[in-house]
């Protein structure tokens with residue numbers, strides 16, 4: 388019998404089947420161990436992990452886990468409240484202060500995720516009199532956040548400064564203008580040209596906002612982020628970021644900037660007002676991580692050494708990579724079935740990495756994306772390079 392409820396479920400099933408047929412279905416890999424440079428898969432095999440955002444290797448690290456346990460002991464499991472009712476503890480204020488200090492900003496507001504930080508940043512600050520000028524490849528959470536705001540929307544071609552200038556001119560009659568970009572774009576490891584963006588912002592009287600999810604903790608000489616990398620610390624108006632990648636890897640996000648901005652977000656930002664406080668275990672562990680990163684650049688330095696080594700050696704093997712310096716290293720295989728086969732073969736050889744193909748990346752730009760970590764040993768990287776060579780030979784992919 389086809390009643391409306393049944394047709395709802397059967398049409399969902401059809402759409403799911405279609406995703407599978409189109410090769411767009413995303414299966415989940417189940418790990419049986421902590422996150423780390425080596426992980427155990429469900430079937431008990433050990434794999435070298437080349438696809439986590441665990442840039443500083445902190446996710447499975449003992450002292451970080453212990454800091455979260457200590458915070459749980461002291462502050463309990465959770466708050467059962469949003470921040471403004473009875474959900475703010477000293478550890479949350481300490482973490483906000485530490486993030487501001489680390490980034491060189493005045494104040495910081497915590498969220499349950501960077502997705503929420505981006506989702507809740509535009510609507511309280513900008514309205515129909517204003518303009519948001521956004522890089523075409525910005526993260527989904529930025530796109531969604533912009534959708535929730537009444538400001539006029541302008542989009543510039545990815546990383547294209549001439550087009551950004553054109554859009555700034557098109558937005559000239561708007562009251563406030565804000566340029567928004569990922570600090571680092573995670574598909575290519577492309578670093579936004581913040582020096583040029585800041586220059587254009589000054590020329591046209593615009594604000595600048597950056598999303599530092601793939602930068603906070605390791606970009607720039609002391610790991611402060613893309614603004615440090617491009618020598619524009621203090622010139623960025625709004626910085627959003629995650630605690631769920633380099634800065635520990637659990638979850639949680641933040642927005643940082645001038646005190647007026649943060650104060651207004653505390654009053655009006657919906658994911659902050661209507662969603663629970665970040666768990667104290669996460670706040671405590673994130674605080675310990677920031678203290679550690681403020682004292683030493685050792686992890687950041689090791690990450691960049693690993694990145695430089697891997698980039699050099701993978702090219703020497705005859706693979707094509709997107710040039711750059713970021714620990715995201717796209718190894719280009721161009722055709723989707725090749726990328727799929729390659730990732731599957733690497734898995735058999737004991738290396739975990741993920742293939743990306745259309746529509747996640749443009750047609751004909753299929754790739755496997757390698758992500759380096761400070762936790763990788765030279766020996767692990769050499770094992771991975773050997774596996775690349777073997778799989779590359781088998782599939783006839785090496786230029787050399």
Ligand SMILES: *Cc1c(COP(=O)(O)O)cnc(C)c1O
Nearest residue numbers: 500501502526600629631639640
């Ligand atoms: C991962 C990511 C996010 C989302 O971060 P969460 O804290 O996991 O919600 C937002 N923006 C960018 C650029 C990201 O890479």
